[in-house]
Amino acid sequence: MVGMRDVAREAGVSTSTVSLVVNGNGYVSDSMARRVSQAMQQLNYVPNELARNFSRNRTNLVGIIVPTIRHPFFASLAASLQRALYERQLRTVLCSTADVDQDVSQYVDMLRRRAMDGIIMGAHAVYPANYWSSIDRPIVAFDRYLGNSIPSVGSDHSQGGRLAAQLFVQTGVRHVVEIGGPRTHYQTAAGMQSISLGSVRIAGQTTFPPIRYHLAFERTLRQAGIPYNYIEIESVARMEEFRQAAHKAFETYPDLDAIVAPDLAAAFCVQEAIGRGRAIPSDLQVIAYDGTYVADLAGIKLTSVLQNVDAVANALARQMVTEIQGQTSAEPTAEQADKDDQSAEGPQPGMLPKPTSQAPAQPAAQLEPGVRNELIPMSIKLGESTRWQGRLEDLR
Amino acid sequence: MVGMRDVAREAGVSTSTVSLVVNGNGYVSDSMARRVSQAMQQLNYVPNELARNFSRNRTNLVGIIVPTIRHPFFASLAASLQRALYERQLRTVLCSTADVDQDVSQYVDMLRRRAMDGIIMGAHAVYPANYWSSIDRPIVAFDRYLGNSIPSVGSDHSQGGRLAAQLFVQTGVRHVVEIGGPRTHYQTAAGMQSISLGSVRIAGQTTFPPIRYHLAFERTLRQAGIPYNYIEIESVARMEEFRQAAHKAFETYPDLDAIVAPDLAAAFCVQEAIGRGRAIPSDLQVIAYDGTYVADLAGIKLTSVLQNVDAVANALARQMVTEIQGQTSAEPTAEQADKDDQSAEGPQPGMLPKPTSQAPAQPAAQLEPGVRNELIPMSIKLGESTRWQGRLEDLR
DNA sequence: CTGAAAGCGCTTACAG
DNA sequence: CTGAAAGCGCTTACAG
Numbered sequence: 001m002v003g004m005r006d007v008a009r010e011a012g013v014s015t016s017t018v019s020l021v022v023n024g025n026g027y028v029s030d031s032m033a034r035r036v037s038q039a040m041q042q043l044n045y046v047p048n049e050l051a052r053n054f055s056r057n058r059t060n061l062v063g064i065i066v067p068t069i070r071h072p073f074f075a076s077l078a079a080s081l082q083r084a085l086y087e088r089q090l091r092t093v094l095c096s097t098a099d100v101d102q103d104v105s106q107y108v109d110m111l112r113r114r115a116m117d118g119i120i121m122g123a124h125a126v127y128p129a130n131y132w133s134s135i136d137r138p139i140v141a142f143d144r145y146l147g148n149s150i151p152s153v154g155s156d157h158s159q160g161g162r163l164a165a166q167l168f169v170q171t172g173v174r175h176v177v178e179i180g181g182p183r184t185h186y187q188t189a190a191g192m193q194s195i196s197l198g199s200v201r202i203a204g205q206t207t208f209p210p211i212r213y214h215l216a217f218e219r220t221l222r223q224a225g226i227p228y229n230y231i232e233i234e235s236v237a238r239m240e241e242f243r244q245a246a247h248k249a250f251e252t253y254p255d256l257d258a259i260v261a262p263d264l265a266a267a268f269c270v271q272e273a274i275g276r277g278r279a280i281p282s283d284l285q286v287i288a289y290d291g292t293y294v295a296d297l298a299g300i301k302l303t304s305v306l307q308n309v310d311a312v313a314n315a316l317a318r319q320m321v322t323e324i325q326g327q328t329s330a331e332p333t334a335e336q337a338d339k340d341d342q343s344a345e346g347p348q349p350g351m352l353p354k355p356t357s358q359a360p361a362q363p364a365a366q367l368e369p370g371v372r373n374e375l376i377p378m379s380i381k382l383g384e385s386t387r388w389q390g391r392l393e394d395l396r
Numbered sequence: 397m398v399g400m401r402d403v404a405r406e407a408g409v410s411t412s413t414v415s416l417v418v419n420g421n422g423y424v425s426d427s428m429a430r431r432v433s434q435a436m437q438q439l440n441y442v443p444n445e446l447a448r449n450f451s452r453n454r455t456n457l458v459g460i461i462v463p464t465i466r467h468p469f470f471a472s473l474a475a476s477l478q479r480a481l482y483e484r485q486l487r488t489v490l491c492s493t494a495d496v497d498q499d500v501s502q503y504v505d506m507l508r509r510r511a512m513d514g515i516i517m518g519a520h521a522v523y524p525a526n527y528w529s530s531i532d533r534p535i536v537a538f539d540r541y542l543g544n545s546i547p548s549v550g551s552d553h554s555q556g557g558r559l560a561a562q563l564f565v566q567t568g569v570r571h572v573v574e575i576g577g578p579r580t581h582y583q584t585a586a587g588m589q590s591i592s593l594g595s596v597r598i599a600g601q602t603t604f605p606p607i608r609y610h611l612a613f614e615r616t617l618r619q620a621g622i623p624y625n626y627i628e629i630e631s632v633a634r635m636e637e638f639r640q641a642a643h644k645a646f647e648t649y650p651d652l653d654a655i656v657a658p659d660l661a662a663a664f665c666v667q668e669a670i671g672r673g674r675a676i677p678s679d680l681q682v683i684a685y686d687g688t689y690v691a692d693l694a695g696i697k698l699t700s701v702l703q704n705v706d707a708v709a710n711a712l713a714r715q716m717v718t719e720i721q722g723q724t725s726a727e728p729t730a731e732q733a734d735k736d737d738q739s740a741e742g743p744q745p746g747m748l749p750k751p752t753s754q755a756p757a758q759p760a761a762q763l764e765p766g767v768r769n770e771l772i773p774m775s776i777k778l779g780e781s782t783r784w785q786g787r788l789e790d791l792r
Numbered sequence: 793c794t795g796a797a798a799g800c801g802c803t804t805a806c807a808g
Numbered sequence: 809c810t811g812a813a814a815g816c817g818c819t820t821a822c823a824g
Binding site for chain 4: 397399400401411412415418419443444445446447448449450451452
């Protein structure tokens with residue numbers, strides 16, 4: 001293995017100079033630079049990044065924790081994240097919890113042991129109150145709340161839920177079914193209170209902001225006096241459950257005439273509808289929630305409420321870089337970090353897309369003030385599975 | 397930061413002993429081990445993997461190069477690969493070429509600079525003859541041939557193509573359309589000869605074994621005297637192209653009554669068929685090639701020819717471990733490695749699933765003898781989009 | 793079974 | 809602008 005020392009000897013300079021040339025920083029005279037470059041070429045020198053990372057105490061690796069990369073939404077997010085991180089000189093390490101049957105804590109340990117520079121946390125996990133803050137390494141949460149010291153980025157699900165509900169209300173539906181994730185994810189969201197789950201006491205650390213979609217959706221329908229039921233999917237990692245949920249919706253509520261469901265479940269609902277001879281959208285309307293490409297494959301183009309995956313990924317990457325920089329420079333203790341959060345005036349100006357539609361007071365899902373939290377607007381894409389013909393702007 | 401030295405001091409031992417305890421190898425007396433463990437706990441010691449990796453010259457990172465993780469097939473493969481690698485103590489680095497607009501060479505550079513221990517190559521790239529062999533670092537190819545020094549793993553596409561064609565032949569189709577990938581990927585496959593592409597001379601380095609699917613499919617149909625056409629997708633990374641290809645199939649060949657296409661294109665074909673009032677499978681049969689979950693979402697359950705993603709992933713991971721071990725122990729030169737390949741008697745016994753159906757002589761797609769190459773059988777899953785009612789075993 | 797010591801290949805103040 | 813030297817936190821022969 002030819003190393004810097006060899007290059008230095010060949011060029012008749014010190015390793016410091018070689019280092020400066022390799023990294024292109026610092027001042028090196030042209031003649032020196034040329035001599036070094038020639039020596040590098042001659043010896044076919046390849047810098048050893050392992051050594052470099054070790055001296056700098058950086059890996060340039062960010063782990064993205066997701067339930068499963070098989071799921072089209074997380075595949076999409078991972079793709080966008082890889083791009084967003086790459087642009088910032090960071091590589092992406094796949095950390096899925098369901099594909100690998102691996103606990104989140106294993107990945108957190110890697111972070112602790114400095115095998116990664118940071119973690120983007122986008123999977124479900126319940127830990128005691130100070131678990132996340134005590135890690136004291138760069139972590140950014142996606143679509144969840146992990147405590148005041150952990151910045152988070154998520155879609156504006158209140159808006160998403162309202163949009164979906166409005167679309168139904170405006171077209172005069174009579175019985176709506178929502179297919180959604182496990183309600184257990186919602187529990188600690190209620191008022192951010194501590195709750196008891198078996199013998200474990202859990203503080204409001206694992207709040208799951210997407211509950212806002214559910215709450216906003218339900219409230220909008222209730223205000224319009226439209227009957228509504230919820231069907232639960234146990235795990236988003238098992239494809240089969242989406243199909244079962246779709247089946248259950250039709251079996252349990254034969255008179256349903258509107259469904260909002262995650263893309264995959266929505267696609268299966270179309271199959272159920274076709275099988276049962278229900279006409280879409282005249283007899284039954286379907287909205288896909290999340291808006292991945294699956295919504296386009298379902299035999300009929302689905303109307304969908306979509307997350308802006310690219311914007312989410314950019315925000316996550318940006319926050320991650322901030323966290324990593326904060327770590328390498330100040331090296332603040334967990335306590336300091338927590339204090340900093342309190343004094344921060346919420347999301348950075350210019351970063352937070354202005355709320356196109358402000359949600360009414362909704363204490364159950366509100367984050368505490370001062371938390372670095374970025375909300376990304378959602379949007380709606382009309383397909384052939386709904387009847388709304390008006391302007392999108394009227395859906396507010 | 398508390399390091400090994402601190403632990404050693406606290407426990408009154410040398411760092412060597414601490415190292416032994418941390419890694420659980422070597423012989424350490426119980427009392428020593430206890431003392432060290434206590435000291436580690438007391439000081440809240442976290443081993444620094446960066447330092448560890450540096451001394452060992454290992455990162456435990458494997459890059460998986462795919463066109464895009466958004467594509468359901470590659471998402472599926474990535475999920476399985478992550479599991480298979482994780483079981484072997486290897487982490488997965490996402491390296492997509494389309495999501496990031498990143499050349500393969502960037503990832504190869506990371507490999508050279510030892511930012512990763514190895515690369516699994518599953519995306520298209522054309523390089524001069526000795527490009528891959530000259531890298532002399534662990535590389536395993538998926539579904540492609542990168543030269544004799546690079547082991548490869550892929551599905552038995554000959555078998556897959558034959559299965560699909562038989563299914564059509566047996567049900568008496570009259571006009572078949574195949575939607576498939578860019579034919580440019582096929583060019584160097586023809587006889588493994590060197591060809592000229594513009595001014596660049598390309599040796600048979602980038603052979604693309606999936607062409608065998610195409611060849612076997614075409615040949616089987618020709619033997620049965622069934623008219624056949626090919627529609628080309630430019631890039632698998634652009635979702636929209638699948639839809640366009642589906643549309644084009646119906647427009648160009650209005651009398652088609654059988655389609656085989658990648659999952660995504662097949663799903664769009666179903667939409668086209670529904671839109672045009674073509675009944676599936678009575679009037680039109682569809683086979684999805686690859687068999688991801690998309691085949692289940694298309695409004696009707698699609699019959700599909702599927703790759704055994706888990707088996708592929710296991711084989712890839714196994715080969716990767718072999719490559720990495722070979723690297724750390726022997727440190728052979730590229731020339732030696734090449735010689736080794738020649739003398740190796742093909743795939744390891746017990747690793748190669750016995751070919752359930754031997755392809756007839758097919759020189760155009762045959763690998764050279766002695767190349768480490770593993771073929772994973774494909775299978776067929778009957779859905780509602782084909783008419784075959786017989787036993788699967790009769791499709792040979 | 794344990795310890796002293798060299799070494800992994802870079803980066804980075806610090807002198808000059 | 810350049811060089812000598814310390815240091816990053818481990819692992820690993822090598823003595824004992």
